[in-house]
Amino acid sequence: MTTISAASFVMINRDDLPVRDLSPAGRSNQGLRPITWSTWFAWIAVAALVPVCSTVAATALLKIVARDAAYRELIMRGLLILAGVALLTPPVLQALVLKSVLPRFSIVLWLFGLLISILLWLMLEYGRESYGPVLFGSRLAPSVQLKLAAMSLHSDGPLTMMQIVGLPWGPLLLWTAVAGAMTSFVPSWIIGEASGLRGATRLVLFASVLGACVASIAEQLTTLHAHRYAIDDWALNGLSWPERLDKLTVRAGLGAVWGATTAIPVVAMSNRRANGPGTIFALHRAGGLVLLLTAPLLIAMLAPFVGYLAGRNGIMAGAPELRRALSIAPSHDRSQGEPIISYSHDVALLLGPWPDAAIAPDGQTAIVRDADHALRLVDLATGRPTRQLADALQPSERHHLAWSPDGHYLALRSNGATLAIPDTRYETRLSRIRLYTWPDLSSAGEFSDQQPRCSESFVKDPLLFSADGKSVWLACDPPTTPQPGDVMALRLEVPTLRVGDIAYFGAAADSGVLRGLKRVESTVWAWQLPEPHLPFRIHDLTRRREVVAVSPPPELTRGLTAQFADIDRDDTARLKYCGVPATAPVSTGPLSWICRILIVDTRTGALIGHEDEPNNLALDPANVRLKRVISGHGLRIEALWQITSKGGELVVRDEATGRERQRIASIAQRPLQMSDDGRWLMTSTIYGSSLRLYRLRP
Structure with missing residues (x-):
């Protein structure tokens, strides 16, 4: 995923890094407050809100209002205000979370730094999408290169782990890392200076780049496997409400992946072994360590599933596929009528x-x-x-x-x-x-x-x-x-x-x-x-x-x-x-x-x-009976099946009159071809990968 936010959240323990002596009174001890579980969860929630609000803003800005619409000017102003509120909400909430752990943090300076980062990000995106620049030896964007490579393998069915590893991840991750470093440098410097700790800027910058790379990997895997339509088209105009909920849920999950990942290096390096209050985010507790390390993975796996339930392929639409998965495929054909075709063997x-x-x-x-x-x-x-x-x-x-x-x-x-x-x-x-x-x-x-x-x-x-x-x-x-x-x-x-x-x-x-x-x-x-x-x-x-x-x-x-x-x-x-x-x-x-x-x-x-x-x-789809028909040698062969079952029917009719001559209850299959000599009928299974041969007796 392209860098979700231009900054990363700092959870640095004041006892682990050298402190600058900013004043004789030891004001450096007030540069950073302890990290609590509630603060950690708040940062992940705000990170999830960033792509959601960006989607709302894009939808409002790209909304087309008819020229003859009533109150057109009022509607357009309302959409503009909605877009502005959506764009400003995440940075302000980020600033409030950061202010809770960094007392000297400046909200105004933070917003100014984000503005610089956004301008840099827009310049990078324009350069990537234009036809002029050649990136990594190709005019195609790294994400497009990866998707095209995956599409070439999808003809074999679902991608295996080895195929996924073999995809061109290098250009994508390199581009993401470079873009993340450039857009996150100013916000990282602001956070580092507010903390008063040596090396904090480098640590925050590293956390932001790592989070962007992990979120980018999660986005590509989600697009290739769990999501049936592109999620990089930010506006939701023209989509149904289930599709909108699906996209928003997946994007929120990707934002949460970024937020959870940015916390790992900072919290890990600020690990305090001494026992503290129960609300402190302490890695010496097994639960805290496990949650810190597994949170990005859990969120990345959960987001597409929640999006599936919330979207057009949710529980009601997914029930037919579930019923098919639980159905039993017929073990043999059951024929009624004339013995015109009979199963012989598989290829x-x-x-x-x-x-x-x-x-x-x-x-x-x-x-x-x-x-x-x-x-x-x-x-x-x-x-x-x-x-x-x-x-x-x-x-x-x-x-x-x-x-x-x-x-x-x-x-x-x-x-x-x-x-x-x-x-x-x-x-x-x-x-x-x-x-x-x-x-x-x-x-x-x-x-x-x-x-x-x-x-x-x-x-x-x-x-x-x-x-x-x-x-x-x-x-x-x-x-x-x-x-x-x-x-x-x-x-x-x-x-x-x-x-x-x-x-x-x-x-x-x-x-x-x-x-x-x-x-x-x-x-x-x-x-x-x-x-x-x-x-x-x-x-x-x-x-x-x-x-x-x-x-x-x-x-x-x-x-x-x-x-x-x-x-x-x-x-x-x-x-x-x-x-x-x-x-x-x-x-x-x-x-x-x-x-x-x-x-x-x-x-x-x-x-x-x-x-x-x-x-x-x-x-x-549960009520749709699908059909495939071929004709030849005076016969019309119809294959019927439903999405709710592995079973189906073959119906043989007289081509001239349409009279039914034979009906076979069998596995779900579609007819492919009849041999020119009229001896063979070849079919392929719908929910499988086999070719079946029937003897044909017109």
């Missing part, structure tokens, strides 16, 4: 928390990404791995597999070179394509993007063979919003993988990013996500023409945001919008949240109809 591989697999067209083999991010060929009949494809991928690296229609080639897309995005601190990855003959997996060609620039695309199918198998299309994402002249897709010749054609956004750059590729008869189509006031566009990449441009009706999309677009069949597309419709009553709140699906004719651009469904984000 015999150690997998990550989100298994990824693709079944080959021959229906005999699947390529599975294991826990070590290696792509392994698995025999579907036995579930056992046979060999490995290429080198292991990086933990955060995305990949995609595509087979040619005749089954002779396998294409693998993975990350290539890193490309810096101009005028930003961010980077993107270029694409690398490797072509193999199937099934012997001998190398047939490779494409490593240099020119034109084809950045990694996040569409569902970024790699797609043409219908004749003589070329493969690669989707490209612009680094920002599409601009005229940006590359939309590349056509690579097979097997050389030379660039045969380039599709540009051109005039269609007025729509959103690319959302998918699809073979339609003998052509390949690509489509863009609609943006507010911009059309939904479908492109025929093979014939270099625009299929259709659809402007969704404003009366159906007003107040809603586009979530995804997909070509459902060759003749229809589905556009999904979610949010609060303009016609919804304001008083209904989240109950009015919906998702609206527009069905569009891809040949004419005409709106066929629309469907509304509740937005699951606005519903009680």
Whole structure:
């Protein structure tokens, strides 16, 4: 955490450090009073109040008041006064606590010193966040470097202790120490002079820097594990009250961690072995020593838990997850109806928390990404791995597999070179394509993007063979919003993988990013996500023409945001919008949240109809029944599960009529893919990391 306060609390025993002879009357004995338990607790409470009041001030200053609001000037003045009171309260309370142990302490001088520290802190923060300075060899702030490194490991699931230790803590702690020393020097000098003790300034400065480093570590661990949204956005505007309580509780805990940590070195060095009054903070008592050393750790562990209970994931919202944890997973499937699908076996591989697999067209083999991010060929009949494809991928690296229609080639897309995005601190990855003959997996060609620039695309199918198998299309994402002249897709010749054609956004750059590729008869189509006031566009990449441009009706999309677009069949597309419709009553709140699906004719651009469904984000998760559907071979397979149970259902329906033919009670799982030969159904468990194989009998 960035230095919470520019000063640290001094609890120095007057008998442990040499005293300056300030007067013949021995006035130095009055420079410091004994530290009591109540004083120690008061300092921690004030330290916890610092980030809370800073949050209140930021919320008041960033509050937007409508121009036509009643009493607008009065409201804005009230917000300004609230911000001022919130900013002044912690320093004044700190001064009162310090005055209780330092009789010669000057409150006015203290406030002046804090003002200097705040100005220094603002200068440091501006320098850190600007694009100009390069800190520790990177334009990224040290905290951002650490979070990005942690995100690259999160694809494996929760971080282990070794992974946490291996994160780039050095730049973060060095920056925190330097910033803490610079901003705390003046307040430390004020406290040291008021104490009248030699070396007190250095001791207070060391305590403040130590507290800032410990609080920074606690903040990062809280963000990475216990807190699901960023806590470095100080204003609370736009959040619900549970989310506000959650953030305030966690920030108060981090402030208390700083306060408890700053007390350790000072109190430890001023340890007085002689027995004193029971209220004196004495380390010769076991209870005092244990509490002093463990208080920062206890507070750091307790704050996220209290924030969880106080926030949106509190007792009521957390009860479904608790019920699921206590539920018993079904030991075997129970089937009713026709014996269309039946469980066979699991894939015999150690997998990550989100298994990824693709079944080959021959229906005999699947390529599975294991826990070590290696792509392994698995025999579907036995579930056992046979060999490995290429080198292991990086933990955060995305990949995609595509087979040619005749089954002779396998294409693998993975990350290539890193490309810096101009005028930003961010980077993107270029694409690398490797072509193999199937099934012997001998190398047939490779494409490593240099020119034109084809950045990694996040569409569902970024790699797609043409219908004749003589070329493969690669989707490209612009680094920002599409601009005229940006590359939309590349056509690579097979097997050389030379660039045969380039599709540009051109005039269609007025729509959103690319959302998918699809073979339609003998052509390949690509489509863009609609943006507010911009059309939904479908492109025929093979014939270099625009299929259709659809402007969704404003009366159906007003107040809603586009979530995804997909070509459902060759003749229809589905556009999904979610949010609060303009016609919804304001008083209904989240109950009015919906998702609206527009069905569009891809040949004419005409709106066929629309469907509304509740937005699951606005519903009680305990009452939401989640569903995943796949279709093929005349069947429609629906997977149903709830957050409250490890169990679920598979429902097999006739694709044409929707008639239910089989229902299986099993563990919670989602269908991934049916083999092209109609023999296998592969599923992945929801609350686990295994792949299950079912025999399919249409």
